[in-house]
Amino acid sequence: MSAQDRINAYWAGRAPSYDEYQQRPDRFAADQQAWSAIWEQALPPAPLDVLDVGTGTGQAATVLAGLGHRVTGIDLADGMLERAREHAAAIANGPVIRHGDAVHPDFPAASFDAVTSRYLMWTLREPEVAVANWVRLLRRGGTVAVVDSTWFPHGLDNAPENMSAHYDTQVQAVLPLATATSIDQTVAVLEKAGLREVTVTPLTSIYELDRRFGVAPNHDLQMQFLITGQR
Ligand SMILES: C[S@@+](CC[C@H](N)C(=O)[O-])C[C@H]1O[C@@H](n2cnc3c(N)ncnc32)[C@H](O)[C@@H]1O
Numbered sequence: 523m524s525a526q527d528r529i530n531a532y533w534a535g536r537a538p539s540y541d542e543y544q545q546r547p548d549r550f551a552a553d554q555q556a557w558s559a560i561w562e563q564a565l566p567p568a569p570l571d572v573l574d575v576g577t578g579t580g581q582a583a584t585v586l587a588g589l590g591h592r593v594t595g596i597d598l599a600d601g602m603l604e605r606a607r608e609h610a611a612a613i614a615n616g617p618v619i620r621h622g623d624a625v626h627p628d629f630p631a632a633s634f635d636a637v638t639s640r641y642l643m644w645t646l647r648e649p650e651v652a653v654a655n656w657v658r659l660l661r662r663g664g665t666v667a668v669v670d671s672t673w674f675p676h677g678l679d680n681a682p683e684n685m686s687a688h689y690d691t692q693v694q695a696v697l698p699l700a701t702a703t704s705i706d707q708t709v710a711v712l713e714k715a716g717l718r719e720v721t722v723t724p725l726t727s728i729y730e731l732d733r734r735f736g737v738a739p740n741h742d743l744q745m746q747f748l749i750t751g752q753r
């Protein structure tokens with residue numbers, strides 16, 4: 523089994539509990555509002571053609587569609603794709619959800635105005651190859667916008683649920699950002715791909731929601747960051 527197969531198996535199994543957490547009724551409305559504001563700030567006005575890579579259960583993809591963008595979401599984990607398709611079908615102008623690899627997205631060059639990802643960079647193999655491929659998918663002036671944090675600066679051995687079993691040494695060896703200690707490591711990947719005007723914004727609204735409602739089980743309260751760059 524390849525490292526990517528192990529990652530896919532983890533997320534396929536994790537899909538129900540991940541989705542439940544994303545849909546938590548106590549903070550759902552506040553989350554929708556906060557993430558709408560974040561993506562609105564990150565991208566030019568709708569409607570844009572947006573590719574959301576590592577879309578998971580489609581949280582970012584559905585918020586982006588709600589802003590009026592034409593969104594396609596891709597992921598490799600079947601359980602996550604199933605949930606994403608359910609959420610997409612439940613809204614008007616919902617995203618199109620497809621099976622696809624974020625490292626080598628199979629779309630024509632210059633077919634999107636923006637490539638987005640949330641919580642993908644840390645679990646992405648070959649991030650430099652991936653971002654270079656995202657840049658190729660962008661039209662001139664297009665935007666790459668990613669959200670992530672330094673989730674496991676002390677390593678993955680005490681990671682939540684059965685994660686460390688899947689994210690074993692073989693998997694960790696192919697994920698350069700999994701144990702990043704600074705968001706600057708993610709910024710460097712975007713800069714190396716030749717993106718211009720790379721900016722980093724701490725997501726204080728999400729930090730405040732996490733502080734108020736509590737973070738995911740076995741996670742620490744951590745600042746998340748939006749990183750954007752232009753082609
Ligand atoms: C932490 S989840 C984030 C899901 C979603 N973006 C969100 O914000 O809730 C990470 C996702 O990345 C996906 N993933 C990991 N590597 C991938 C790859 N190479 N191509 C596509 N998806 C990938 C996993 O299957 C999982 O759904």
